[in-house]
Amino acid sequence: MGSYKYFEEYDEQVTEELKGNFSKILKGIGEDVTREGIVKTPERAAKAMQFLTSGHCEDPAEILRSAMFAEDYHDMVVIKDIELYSLCEHHILPFFGKAHIAYIPNGHIVGLSKIPRIVDVFARRLQVQERLTHDILECINDTLKPEGVAVVIEASHMCMMMRGVQKQNSVTTTSGFRGQFEKIETRTEFLKLISSSLS
Structure with a gap:
C-alpha cells in the first residue's frame, strides 16, 4: 500500500x-x-x-503585461465575485471576501484570468483592505492604461469578528475609481452590474 x-x-x-x-x-x-x-x-x-505572504515575491504588473492583447474594444469589462483571502497586518488575522473589478479598454485587453491573479498577488501580503483596493486599482490603471478602472472589495475581518468588538456579521466595503468611472453614469452602471444576478 x-x-x-x-x-x-x-x-x-x-x-x-x-x-x-x-x-x-x-x-x-x-x-x-x-x-x-x-x-x-x-x-x-x-x-x-x-x-x-508569497505575493511579495511576484510582480503583478508583469502578470498583466504577459497577457495583454491589442483589441479595438471600448466597452466595460467586468469580473465580479473574485474570492480573496488576506492577512490583516495589524493582528495577522485573516480577512476574506470578494473583489469586483471593471475596466474600459483603450487599445488593449488582458486575459481574464490575469485579473484574479493580481488580486491574489496583492492579497498574499500583510495588508489592510484600503491599501489592497488601491494597489489593485493602480496596478491595472498604470499597466493597461485603460479609459477607466473600478475596484470594489467587500470583506469580513476576523480581527473584528473573533476579538475586539466581536461583530460577527460586519462587512467592510472599499472602492476606488479612475478615468471614466469617475463619471456618475459609468460608475452607476458598474455598481448595478456587480449587485445584480445575470443568471
Whole structure:
C-alpha cells in the first residue's frame, strides 16, 4: 500500500527560522510543543506563513503585461465575485471576501484570468483592505492604461469578528475609481452590474 505524498517547495533556511519562532510562540502561550497534535505545528505554520505572504515575491504588473492583447474594444469589462483571502497586518488575522473589478479598454485587453491573479498577488501580503483596493486599482490603471478602472472589495475581518468588538456579521466595503468611472453614469452602471444576478 503506497503512502500519501504532497510536495511544496519552500526556502529551507526561512522555514527553519520561522519554525523556531513559531515554536517559541507556542511555548509562550503555554503549549506543550512535544505533544502529538502540536509537534509538527511550527513547521506547518512556517510553510503556511510563507505561502500566505508569497505575493511579495511576484510582480503583478508583469502578470498583466504577459497577457495583454491589442483589441479595438471600448466597452466595460467586468469580473465580479473574485474570492480573496488576506492577512490583516495589524493582528495577522485573516480577512476574506470578494473583489469586483471593471475596466474600459483603450487599445488593449488582458486575459481574464490575469485579473484574479493580481488580486491574489496583492492579497498574499500583510495588508489592510484600503491599501489592497488601491494597489489593485493602480496596478491595472498604470499597466493597461485603460479609459477607466473600478475596484470594489467587500470583506469580513476576523480581527473584528473573533476579538475586539466581536461583530460577527460586519462587512467592510472599499472602492476606488479612475478615468471614466469617475463619471456618475459609468460608475452607476458598474455598481448595478456587480449587485445584480445575470443568471
